[in-house]
Amino acid sequence: MPAVSKGDGMRGLAVFISDIRNCKSKEAEIKRINKELANIRSKFKGDKALDGYSKKKYVCKLLFIFLLGHDIDFGHMEAVNLLSSNKYTEKQIGYLFISVLVNSNSELIRLINNAIKNDLSSRNPTFMCLALHCIANVGSREMAEAFAGEIPRILVAGDTMDSVKQSAALCLLRLYKTSPDLVLMGEWTSRVVHLLNDQHMGVVTAAISLITCLSQKNPDEFKTCVSLAVSRLSRIVSSASTDLQDYTYYFVPAPWLSCKLLRLLQCYPPPEDGAVKGRLVECLETILNKAQEPPKSKKVQHSNAKNAILFEAISLIIHYDSEPNLLVRACNQLGQFLQHRETNLRYLALESMCTLASSEFSHEAVKTHIETVINALKTERDVSVRQRAADLLYAMCDRSNAKQIVAEMLSYLETADYSIREEMVLKVAILAEKYAVDYSWYVDTILNLIRIAGDYVSEEVWYRVIQIVINRDDVQGYAAKTVFEALQAPACHENMVKVGGYILGEFGNLIAGDPRSSPLVQFNLLHSKFHLCSVPTRALLLSAYIKFINLFPETKSTIQEVLRSDSQIRNSDVELQQRAVEYLKLSSIASTDVLATVLEEMPPFPERESSILAKLKKKKGPGAVSVNELEEGKREGGELNGGGERGGDSSTSAVGSTPSPSADLLGLRAGPPVTAAAPSAGSLLVDVFSEAGVNDDGFLRFVCKNNGVLFENQLLQIGIKSEYRQNLGRMYLFYGNKTSVQFVTFTTTSTLVCLEPLIEGGAQVQQVINIECLTDFSDAPLLNIKFRYGGALQNLTLKLPVTINKFFQPTEMASHDFFQRWKQLSLPQQEAQKIFKANHAMDTEVLKAKLLGLGMALLENVDPNPENFVCAGVIQTKAQQVGSLLRLEPNAQAQMYRLTVRSSKDTVSKRLCELLAEQF
């Protein structure tokens, strides 16, 4: 270090920085830094007490070293000491060091908290602000515990300076985000909402972030903010550009605050109060009108600020989705922006239109811009803009324009950026399937897709095309012909070989009549690709060969020759060797009949959600989930729509190969094939939520229990807790968002109340339903759930597990009484009986638990046969009481049960019998 630095602290810092900057190499820099670190360490450890000023200097140096990317493992204590200095400069550097370097689990937190406490009570606004900043930066739980009670008080106190109020608002927000349980707004709620009316625009700016966050979590408590926000917005929008003085930014009054107000309003549905709504619509119209006025300045900042407000207004209009007039105006405005010379505006217009395309009012209007969007996809220089254009094309696609859009996307794929190819491939595959009217077009599209972007075509895509070809016999001949032609290309992608091998193996006979594609030609064509392929593909080809032997006996000797060659029968890969050996044996010893049975054409696949769609959802959904979660998602995806795994070559499962790394291809997990062929016409793409209307399977599990998970898919989990007394019940529904993305406009309807409209990613919300049983019933109430995930509307209908047995009161009685009552209920319609097979193991304890869960009293020593169970109970409804008796006779030998229910009302006996028959 040059001698000049002696005695002049900050100069030392400057020289140190210059030294570093002059270092010729990384090594020199590290050397210089280590020297300095050693110096500072010795100063801190030295006997001589350092004055605040030197401490400040050294801490500054450490900060600089940290910025360069070096670890700093000391100096924290010195920084904490600086906090208690009376001098602003020293205190400020101390806080700076802590907010940059100390994380929330440091053991110094307690010392820091002490210093903060002192500064908060100092009544010196500068010190208070420093302390609040520090809390907001570190935001640990300990800090929340220490200060969550104090900060709301500072925020709403009449004598707090404006700048402190601003800091307090954001500080509180930070604590609320880290520890929502510790920040109790309760009594402060209305005063916080009224900060929207504050004189000082800075206070409003800070407070609105806090209010937005709180309203998302507790919309009902903060509902009053809607009308305040509307009137504030209206005052800003209608003000002249000079009214707000310093908050006017390049002739636009308070653009930031306007944006935030419009965002806040997006947390709520349209205002119910007519006057408020009228005022808001007026504001939105004014904003749209202003966009058409000539600019007040040529500067880009002016148009930026103006358009920032405009885009937020459009988002709000789209969010309300109820004013056709405004929606169409918004769409036209965005249409203008699509051709604007500012790239930023084109980008944002494409993005907003994507959400607009899903609204029924504006879908058609969006479609009119198709040419412009296609043009953007072709000509935009910026990949992020092109990606938005591709998203929009996907969103605006419907039956009328699918062919055009798919063709454009395919041609774009040839030159698309690597980063977005995989997603594009998935989108093309989905659109092609969803809107395929004519399946030869679909087959062409997918084969083209493989040809153009083979590397980016995931397994799901080619599994899916095979599923569809197998399920639709009108397209099989065409598919065989097309793959045959595609395989003739000198270089074709391995995925093409897979599809080709599979389809020719199944349907090669459909084109064998033509001498140009005679069996032997087909075989030679496939076999010419064999040696270039990876092991799983080769395995698939071997299966295709054995299928050939069945389809075309004339190829038998040629194929046996191939199988017999050393490169197959002695292949070092176990899977290939085993297939070669087994197939060779099979072809030589089995009779034609056996062969024909074993190698029969694949039965149709069961209808299921497109695995491609699931993949796209996964790709788009959780952006930041950890690997673990993704893995889990995959497993789940597999169970939900095992299409992928089963799409492979399951023809060999009959041969009985052993599991191996390529087990997928063996179809070990193949479910029972559906024998009823002919899938329904129209879309094969079954969305998770649209399957068969009501989701039933969760329901029956709740007959004998009150708590558990009712429904779960990749997005949403619904848990239930319920309790019943007499004819009343209370049910708690827990909606958990399994993704990291917000669900917006989340609504549930039934005979029930509404829920808050947002579920944050990873968060859970709770809904309470009170139930009263008026009379006996057999249909369970339905729960309809709608929400938006990404841009897509999700709709789900579930049966609420409320069954008549929930309102049972157990009745204890002696054997004698029981039989007396049993006899009283002797009318034929009062009895319902069912004999059924056991679905579960016949364990006495489990049976007892289930019967108790049913809500009746389980009566011991009543039935002469100790194996049998008898129960008694009274169903409480508002209208009447229905006494019921039950007898369950297990027959362990036959694995059967006989269930008899008698009750004073015939419908009840029947319903109970139905419900219970599914339980054992």
Added chain:
Amino acid sequence: MIKAILIFNNHGKPRLSKFYEHYTEDTEQQIIRETFHLVSKRDENICNFLEGGLLIGGSENKLIYRHYATLYFVFCVDSSESELGILDLIQVFVETLDKCFENVCELDLIFHMDKVHNILAEMVMGGMVLETNMSEIITQAEAHNKMEKSEAGIAGAPARAVSAVKNMNLPEMPKNINIGDISIKVPNLPSFK
């Protein structure tokens, strides 16, 4: 919410990094590098928004940036922020720096890191915007300066020393400090039409 604010120069040297979510130091450095890599390969005059790098949350987050002469100003934000609004905010930040430092240049950010942090703290707190009014921000910053000066008293040398260093004729320095070149004075911004 603003997840991070990064300033680096054309060579990727960080000049300011402020993270509003907790990452380990290593990850922070990686994020800076990744962001630089994403931003620096983009042409001038294309759009100012792009999807965030994987480390900072992928497509959940957007990078909104501006390039002024030698420096990139990058804000990483989530979907709750208005893109154009953030672009304005960057402009306010730069204009404020320009007023506080009188023709701010890259060196000012290096030698006055603490001041830059202070100014930023007047605008953004815990990832949320505190104040957008430039004159308010400048008033606060000036008040702090004044306090600093009065506290320094007789030992008021430091500020003067720093400016002395800036103008000092150190052997290597003049080559690097071509003030005219790296001036990022706002009124004649080259990158925006």
